Amino acid sequence: MSNANAPAASPSARKLAEEKGIDLASISGTGPAGKITKADVENAPAGTPQPSPDTSAPADEAPAPDDAIAASPLAKRIAAQKGLDLSTIKGSGPGGRIVKADVENAEPGGSGGAAPSSSPANSAAPDTKSPSAMPMDGLEAPFEVQALNGVRKVIARRLTEAKQTIPHIYLSVDVHLDALLTLRGELNASLEADGVKLSVNDLLIKALARALMRVPACNVSFQGDDMHRYSRADISVAVAAPSGLITPIIRNADGKGVSEISSEMKGLAAKARDGKLQAHEFQGGTASLSNLGMFGIKHFDAVINPPQGMILAVGAGEQRPYIVENSVQQATVMSVTGSFDHRAIDGADGAQLMQAFKDLVEKPMGLLA
Template identity: 45%
Template sequence: MATQVVMPKLSPTMEEGQLARWLKKEGDKVGIGEPLAEIDTDKATMEAQALATGVLRKIFVQAGETVPLGAIIAIIAEPDEDISALLSKAESGASSEENKQSIQASVQAGGDGAQVELARVVPDGARTVATIKGEPLAGDVGGAPTQQQTPPPPQPQTPPAGKADEPPATPVASGNGQGQQPTSGVRLIVSPIAARMAAEAGINLQALSGTGPGGRIVKRDIEAAISAGGQQQAAPAQPSTAPPPQPATTPQTETPPEVPTVVSPPQTQAAPKPAVDGASAYRDEPVSTMRSTIARRLSSSIGPVPHFFLTTEIEMDRAAELRRSLNELEAELKISLNDLIIKAAAVALIQHPMVNASFQDKSLRFYERADIGVAVAIDEGLITPVIRSADRKSVGQIGREVRELAERARARKLTPEEYTGATFSISNLGMFGIDEFTAVINPPEAAILAVGASTPKPVVRDGQVSVRQIMRVTMSCDHRVVDGATGAKFLQTLKKILENPLLLMA
């Protein structure tokens, strides 16, 4: 039975998805559980597996294209099965909305066939089927190499010259899926922003060693190459050393060997002439799926959520001393001040349940545990991995989880369960020297804590002036849930705990 493959819902906040790359091409056999495609969601790149068996007969959505949930992206059927009705239905787009309404079903019976959602999703890079120098090569696919769904270039009328040396590894942009896989199975993994920067700066990606997870070339690698003064810029093409062509004896009947091509970065607008003489030139770049989601969610937060802000100062000398003592006793702990702040906030939330709550239209929802979202900056935007039940965990446990989740977030390997469902969030910009700022609430949470730098300041105590490490924090509150006095009492408790951090050990 023919099946329609539709864009799945891979995270609670996902409304559309970008097809990063196909792991199968038209005409390939597909089995249940086989990796079919990589999807860029609003938070991560996910590898999706098929829930139907047959042949990938038709692909509608190409690598780099973004479509809404429920949109038909491919058809799987038997080799000789008539799919004309499904082709007409898919090309008209008539079924996209009905698919979206039933997106939670994995397999649904339909008039012309079943609708199959890409399912059994695992984070990008979780599969490993090839190695390079003993290191796993994340995201590779066994079998035939993935090909870009575009027509091949015209073939020459005369047979090609003798086989030249094996071409170098081909960069593959892991975020947009453009470019072809080399037949040797060896490839470079490049983030979209790194590919774009390299193209603009003329950097030869093949000369770089990636410092990202699994050897991925990321933004900082390109910046380092640029800072090196262009030492790794692309070299001019060398003349071929292949032997002279041999005269043709028979017409060519076999497809010539596939030659890898360098990945094409996302298209950008050519720099137009400024509208005003003397004004700066500019360029327009497509908005990433993650950045679009950030813009949409924060805009929706500022509108319907009535924010108000409370700021206080906290003396961090004792907290800093406790941190030093713990790290000296056990170097493996690597506790940071932020870990202490997370633990203190979690304890305070349990004592002030109104702050550990959310507005649910006709009810208020109170949470039994403190699940703390910790803002992490990544190349593509911002994500908040969640420390579950932080009130029940030690500072050491919190520190380990924060480091592990932050690393997975930067590698875009978080699962939806790891970055959704927080009851309270913390955003810390103190490491950048920011003294004070306000943050936007992440609905449906009722509050978010913005943490500034801890800096030495003069403080008057009993008529005496002394220097203390002062940290300013600002809490953004949803006034539908948290009143001014409620928020102030929460901050008082947080201040008391951090100024007397041995309370965390009680």
């Protein structure tokens, strides 16, 4: 209900006075005919609270229980909307009066019990370094901010560049793995005295390198108006390190024996996990291999590592029904997907590389030649 005896004031002045808990009657207006302006309210000294509500109001305007607490009408309205108990809020206005900012900064938990509304734009900024300091407003889970390390920044930049600028084409094949597993067992038995133990990944590195030599159109990189075609296969192998994914390189993998690849890969992986790789040990490479089979991942599409032209994504070997010698048999099969830079590598060339890789794994004696 409006008050006929209220002093003349602009709407913005009334709103500001309400927010600040200032009695307009205590302010001298400088506007036309003594009208109170927004500037008058802004310049008003502290200590001019609005008078307490008139307790002689009619029954239909009787104050609510919270009205016994010194608070501006706007603060009371916001508290009611947010379900806050005014008795739990400390006022920062004149004489301890609760004003708008006090209510907006208050957290739920009073006797009101209503669900909180969205965090207001003017609320105090939380300490984003501490999970316990995050506002529990029901919209966002507590979190802490972690600055990106140098490796993670490079990963983010390069992978964003790859997905935004490289037109990827994906080609997948299923590979019968049993012959490779048998050969690996035989090789490990013969090399045990030398302290060498080959992994499946060591043999796959060799298979990719040999396949690139058979299909040189895929051992390339796109370089703007030029394309680089490489005469050897330097295979970058994805390794998970504490600082982030890194790809140490087996250089000239096509020309090395599988035992040499195995020993070199173990050393590079250990240095990667300890953060001791030198720049020349992970910069460069003509193609990449990423193997997530040890985590049980069946199939995935990897992002090309620019400026390379392709990356091979290797899934887990698992028992599946598979056609062997014209009959369906149970066999160990893995799914492999090649991601190719379509600017440099045509689909037919990529398909030939995938076929060459499949043949080398399924007839693995070719890896020892």
